[in-house]
Amino acid sequence: MSSPDDGAEAPVHILWLNAGLSCDGDSVALTTATQPTIEEIALGALPGLPKVAVHWPLIDFDNGPIGSRNDFLENFFKAERGELEPFVLVVEGSIPNEAIKAEGYWSGFGNDPKTGQPITVSEWLDRLAPRATIVLAVGTCATYGGIHAMAGNPTGAMGVPDYLGWSWKSKAGIPIVCVPGCPTHPDNLSETILYLLYQAAGLAPMIPLDEALRPQWLFGATVHEGCDRGGYYEQGQFATEYGQPECLVKLGCWGPVVKCNVPKRGWVNGVGGCPNVGGICIGCTMPGFPDKFMPFMDAPPGSLVSSNASKTYGGVMRKLRSITEKKLDAEPKWRHKGRELTTGYAK
Ligand code: SF4
Ligand code: SF4
Numbered sequence: 227m228s229s230p231d232d233g234a235e236a237p238v239h240i241l242w243l244n245a246g247l248s249c250d251g252d253s254v255a256l257t258t259a260t261q262p263t264i265e266e267i268a269l270g271a272l273p274g275l276p277k278v279a280v281h282w283p284l285i286d287f288d289n290g291p292i293g294s295r296n297d298f299l300e301n302f303f304k305a306e307r308g309e310l311e312p313f314v315l316v317v318e319g320s321i322p323n324e325a326i327k328a329e330g331y332w333s334g335f336g337n338d339p340k341t342g343q344p345i346t347v348s349e350w351l352d353r354l355a356p357r358a359t360i361v362l363a364v365g366t367c368a369t370y371g372g373i374h375a376m377a378g379n380p381t382g383a384m385g386v387p388d389y390l391g392w393s394w395k396s397k398a399g400i401p402i403v404c405v406p407g408c409p410t411h412p413d414n415l416s417e418t419i420l421y422l423l424y425q426a427a428g429l430a431p432m433i434p435l436d437e438a439l440r441p442q443w444l445f446g447a448t449v450h451e452g453c454d455r456g457g458y459y460e461q462g463q464f465a466t467e468y469g470q471p472e473c474l475v476k477l478g479c480w481g482p483v484v485k486c487n488v489p490k491r492g493w494v495n496g497v498g499g500c501p502n503v504g505g506i507c508i509g510c511t512m513p514g515f516p517d518k519f520m521p522f523m524d525a526p527p528g529s530l531v532s533s534n535a536s537k538t539y540g541g542v543m544r545k546l547r548s549i550t551e552k553k554l555d556a557e558p559k560w561r562h563k564g565r566e567l568t569t570g571y572a573k
C-alpha cells in the first residue's frame with residue numbers, strides 16, 4: 227500500500243513484521259486510530275509528511291507467491307539486499323528463542339526461496355535490523371515479551387530490545403522505539419509513527435525516550451495521575467464491587483504505579499480508558515507485565531498503606547469539605563425581594 231502520488235520522490239517504506247508470537251491486536255488497534263488516522267499517514271494527508279509505502283500484512287493486497295508480480299515478501303528481500311531505502315521496521319509480537327531446541331521453529335514469516343524453509347522471526351531481525359533506519363516495537367509482546375514471555379513458557383520469548391540489545395542503535399543512530407500496551411493504544415502508535423516519519427524526513431529532532439525506550443511525552447505520567455476516579459482515592463472512597471463509581475484500587479487497580487496515558491486519552495476517539503469505564507489497570511504497558519501484576523484482581527500489596535492512610539485523611543477531608551460545600555451550595559443572602567438593598571453597595 228503506497229501513497230497515491232507515486233512520483234519521483236522516493237517514499238519511506240514501512241515494513242511490518244507481525245509474525246512474532248502475537249495476536250495481531252496491535253495491527254487491529256491501529257485501524258481505529260483517530261489522531262492521526264492510518265489513512266492520513268498512508269495517503270500523505272498531513273503537511274510535510276514524506277510519502278510512505280506501507281507493507282503491512284493486515285491490509286496489504288499483495289499476497290502472491292514468491293517471485294510473482296504481487297509477491298508480498300519481495301520488499302522484505304529488497305530491504306535485506308539494501309535496495310529499499312529508507313525503511314522503518316515495525317515488529318509486532320514477541321521474539322521466540324530459536325536457539326533452545328534441536329529442530330523445528332517457533333515462529334516464521336514466509337519461506338526462504340533458496341531452501342524452501344520458513345524464515346524465522348529472529349532471522350528476519352538479524353537480516354533487516356542492520357539495514358533499517360528505525361526499528362519500532364509495537365505492543366507489549368514486541369517491546370518486553372508480554373504474555374508469551376511469562377514464567378514457565380516453553381519458547382524463551384522476549385522483546386525486541388532483549389533480542390537486539392537495550393542499547394542497540396540503528397544505522398541512523400536511533401534507539402529501538404517501544405510503544406507498549408496490550409494492545410497498544412491506537413493513537414499512541416499512530417502518533418509515534420508520524421513522529422518517526424517526520425524524523426526520518428529530517429523534520430523532527432531525535433525522539434525523546436524514557437529508560438524503557440517509550441516515547442516520553444506519552445508515558446511520562448501514571449494512570450492514577452490521569453484517572454477520573456482520582457478524587458475518590460484522595461477522599462478515601464473505594465469500590466468494593468464492579469459497577470460502583472469509586473476508586474478501584476481495592477479491586478486490584480495498579481494505576482498509581484503504572485505509566486500509561488489511556489485514562490487521559492480515552493481508547494478510541496477520546497472515549498473509554500480502563501479505570502474511567504470501570505476496568506482495573508493491570509499494568510499492560512510495563513516491562514514487568516504480566517507476572518509482576520499477578521494475581522490480577524487482588525489489591526496491589528503496596529496499596530494497603532496508602533489507601534488506609536487516604537481513608538483516614540479522606541474521612542476528615544470529606545467532613546470539612548461537606549461543611550464548605552453546604553456553604554457554597556447556597557446563594558448569598560442579599561439576593562431577595564423587598565424595598566431594602568442589602569448588597570453592601572455604598573452610595
Ligand atoms: Fe496481542 Fe497484546 Fe501481544 Fe499485542 S501485546 S500482540 S495485543 S497479546
Ligand atoms: Fe488510581 Fe486506579 Fe483508583 Fe483510578 S481507579 S484513582 S488509577 S487506583
Ligand code: SF4
Pocket residue numbers: 407408449484485486487488489499500501506507508509510511512
Ligand atoms: Fe494497560 Fe493500565 Fe493503561 Fe489500561 S490503564 S491500557 S490496563 S496500562
